[in-house]
Amino acid sequence: MGYTDTFVSEDTKAQSKWGGLTVRRRYTKKGIHPFDVIIWENRSATISNEKGEVIFQQDNVEVPDFWSMTATNVVVSKYFHGQLGTPERETSVKQLVDRVARTFTQWGIRGG
Template identity: 25%
Template sequence: MRIERRFTKQGLAGQEGAAYAEIEFRKALSEIKNPDGSVVFRLDNIDVPAQFSQVAADILAQKYFRKAGVPARLKKVEENNVPSFLWRSVADEVELAKLPEAERYGSETDARQVFDRLAGTWTYWGWKGGYFNSEEDARAFRDELAYMLATQR
């Protein structure tokens, strides 16, 4: 399958954050309360696209952010016949051991983590299934998906 870029730029392809080059992000607080005012869910200091409404930020934080078990340090796992930008990541135990135990694992706090996780997974399985004509088509697919998630298209 050939993928034509519509929202992201070819020149930025393959660079970290290429999908977000022209998207502004902001810090937000997500808080869900019961009718009696008690807090059901709270996550402070999260990064979300600036154009996201408070409702969109709350849904993203409550339903899509991984809440625990996210390693503070990652390493890529090489896989034959898979482009390096699609290699999965695992906890880097050597680097994690250098951190205080309380800082080794946490939650996702940035919408880009969610968008990259989703777009990367879908692209990885598309590559494994032989759907893309080229590595550039896979890159374009990943970047375009991440952009569309970030802009709610």
């Protein structure tokens, strides 16, 4: 699975004809995907129990380089979709962020 580029119009007049909420660009630049300003790295997410036995592991996951291993382990183990070892399993935080952003967008469109 890959992440999806989404288009956000900066034409607030065009957006206002549909009613609802207008969201202006913040913290990003036109023409530059927000993912492209982050340095990404591949890691293994591993959680061990008190005996040192591995209870969760997913290798080769893509996360921002500034994330701690704790953040990596929590997000990968709790919030990545799909069953481990299947093609549906997310392997990148980009996929997770894209999925959540798409969901919010769909809710907004449906809700007007």
